Amino acid sequence: MRDMSLHILDIAENSVRAQATKVDILIDEGEISSFMIKDNGKGMDEETLKNALNPFYTTKTERKKKIGLGLPLLKQNVELCDGKFRIESVPGKGTSVKWTVNTSHIDSLPVGNIEETVWILMTMYENCDFSFTHRAGKKEISIESRELKEALGTDELNDPKVSMIVKDYIKEQENIINNQEAL
Amino acid sequence: MKLEDLKKIREKMEKSTNLREGKGRIKAVVGMGTCGIAAGARDVLSALMDEISKRNLSDIVVTQSGCRGLCDVEPIIDVYEEGKQMVTYGNLTPEKTRRIVAEHFVNGSTVTELVISSK
Ligand SMILES: Nc1ncnc2c1ncn2[C@@H]1O[C@H](COP(=O)(O)OP(=O)(O)O)[C@@H](O)[C@H]1O
Ligand SMILES: [Mg+2]
Numbered sequence: 142m143r144d145m146s147l148h149i150l151d152i153a154e155n156s157v158r159a160q161a162t163k164v165d166i167l168i169d170e171g172e173i174s175s176f177m178i179k180d181n182g183k184g185m186d187e188e189t190l191k192n193a194l195n196p197f198y199t200t201k202t203e204r205k206k207k208i209g210l211g212l213p214l215l216k217q218n219v220e221l222c223d224g225k226f227r228i229e230s231v232p233g234k235g236t237s238v239k240w241t242v243n244t245s246h247i248d249s250l251p252v253g254n255i256e257e258t259v260w261i262l263m264t265m266y267e268n269c270d271f272s273f274t275h276r277a278g279k280k281e282i283s284i285e286s287r288e289l290k291e292a293l294g295t296d297e298l299n300d301p302k303v304s305m306i307v308k309d310y311i312k313e314q315e316n317i318i319n320n321q322e323a324l
Numbered sequence: 325m326k327l328e329d330l331k332k333i334r335e336k337m338e339k340s341t342n343l344r345e346g347k348g349r350i351k352a353v354v355g356m357g358t359c360g361i362a363a364g365a366r367d368v369l370s371a372l373m374d375e376i377s378k379r380n381l382s383d384i385v386v387t388q389s390g391c392r393g394l395c396d397v398e399p400i401i402d403v404y405e406e407g408k409q410m411v412t413y414g415n416l417t418p419e420k421t422r423r424i425v426a427e428h429f430v431n432g433s434t435v436t437e438l439v440i441s442s443k
Contacts, residue, residue, distance in 0.1 A: 142362055151361050158390050211358040257366060265356075265369065265388050285325055292330040293337045299386055300344040301377035306336050310329070 142214060144253025145176060145242075150261065151211045152238050156180035157266050161235065164269060166259070168252065170277040174244050179237040185230040193228070215240065222246035256315040260308045263289065264298040275318050282314045348385035350429055351404040357391025364417065365399040371418035372401070375425040384429055397440050403428065414440035 142148045149166060156164045159182030167177040185193060189200065196213040212228070219226040219240045230236040242249045259273045263286040270290075274283045289307055290296050298307055354360070354369045369388065376384055394400055397414035401424065404410050411434055413424055420438055427435050 147361055147366065150356070150366060151358050154356055154358075154361075154390065214358070257370060261356075261366060261369060261388075265386070267387075283325065288325050288330060289333065292333045294334070297344070301373050301381070301384075301386070302340045302343055303337065304373055305377050306333060306340065309336075310333055 142218070142250070144251050146253035146255040146258040148211075148215045148218070148250075149176070149178065149255070150258040152178050152215060153180075153258075153262055153271070155211060156182050156236065157269050159183045159236065162269055164262070164271050166262075166271065166273045168255065168275045170244075170252065170275075172244060173241050174252075175239065175241045177237060177239045179235065181235040184232040184234050184236055186232050190228065190230050212238070218250055222249035224249070256308075256311045259284065260304070260311050262286075263311070264304040264307050267296065267299060275315070277318050280318050282317055284311060284314060342380045342382045344382050344385065346383075349383040349405065351385045351387070352429075353387050353389050353402040353404070355390075355392050355394065355398060355400045355402075356388040357395075357398075359391060359395035360398040360400065363398040367418050368399040368401070368416045368421050371421045372425065375422045376429070379425065379430065381425075381429060394440070400440070409442045411442045412440050413438045 142151065153164050153166065156178065159180065161180035161182035163181050165177070165179045169175045193212050194216060196210055216226045219242060222242050223246055224240055224242040226240045228236065228238045255275065259271070262271050271286045272284070274281065286298070289310070290298065293303055293306065295303060298304055352372060354365055354372065356365050356369070369386070372386055376386065392400065394414065399416045400412055400414045401416060401421070402410055402412050413435065416438070424435050424438065427433055
C-alpha cells in the first residue's frame with residue numbers, strides 16, 4: 142500500500158467482515174505518529190490471531206487463491222520504519238490493531254488521503270458505524286457516522302447525493318487539521 | 325461533533341433533490357479487498373460515486389464487497405441489472421469507470437472491451 146489511509150481502509154474492511162457494528166479509528170500525528178483501529182466484531186482466538194500475521198492465511202473461503210495479505214503487509218511497512226505493531230483480540234468481543242511510525246524515518250509511509258478513506262467507510266458500509274478522531278499538534282477533529290445519519294435523517298449514506306454531502310463535511314473537517322501550519 | 329455542523333448538514337439534505345428511489349435499476353458492486361485497494365479500488369469507487377451524483381442518476385445503487393479472488397484484474401466492478409447477465413468490469417481506472425457510467429448506466433450499452441466476465 143502506498144500510504145496509511147489505504148492501510149486503514151483495508152484493516153477496517155476486516156472489521157466489517159468480522160461483523161463489527163462499530164469501528165473506532167484514531168490517528169495521532171507527531172514525530173511518532175500513532176494509529177488505532179478498534180472494532181466490536183467477532184474477534185479471533187489465539188490460533189487465528191497467530192495465523193492472521195502469516196501472509197498465506199485467511200479464513201475467507203469464497204476465493205480461489207487462499208491468501209490474506211492485509212495484516213502482514215501493514216506489519217511489514219510499520220517495522221520497516223522502526224514502528225511498533227500490535228494486535229489484540231478477544232473472541233466475541235472484538236479486535237484492536239495499533240501501530241506507530243517514526244515519521245522522520247525515510248521509509249515511513251505518509252498518512253495519505255485520509256478523508257477519502259473515512260468517507261468511503263462511513264458511507265459505503267451500511268451496517269456498521271464508524272467514529273474517526275484525528276489529532277495533529279493542538280488540533281483535533283472527531284466525526285461520528287451515527288450522528289451524521291441522524292442529522293441526515295437516513296441510514297442510507299451510500300445514496301450518491303447524500304454521500305457527497307458527507308464527503309464535503311469530512312473534507313472541511315480535515316482542512317482544519319491540514320491548515321495547522323498556516324495558522 | 326458540533327451542533328451547528330449537524331444543523332448545516334441537515335439543511336443541505338433538505339435542499340438536495342434527485343435522491344435515490346427504491347431498489348434501483350442497476351446495482352454496482354466495487355471489490356474492496358486488499359488486492360482491490362492496493363490496485364486503486366478506492367479511487368474507482370470515488371469516481372463512480374462522483375459521476376453518478378454529477379449526472380443526477382437516482383436509480384443506481386453502489387455498494388462494496390470483500391475480496392472476490394480476482395486479484396490480478398482488480399480493481400473490479402460487478403454490475404447487476406434486472407433481466408440481464410451480471411457483468412464484471414476489470415482493470416479499472418477512474419477514467420474507465422466514468423466511461424462505464426456514461427455508456428452502460430446512461431446509454432444502456434455494455435462497454436465490451438472492459439468486461440472480464442459475464443454470467
Ligand atoms: N478485525 C478482525 N476481526 C476478526 N478477524 C480478523 C480481523 N482482522 C483479521 N482477521 C482474521 O485474519 C485473517 C487475515 O486477515 P488479512 O491479513 O486482512 O487477510 P484477508 O482479510 O484477506 O483474509 C482474516 O481472514 C480473518 O480471519
Ligand atoms: Mg483483510
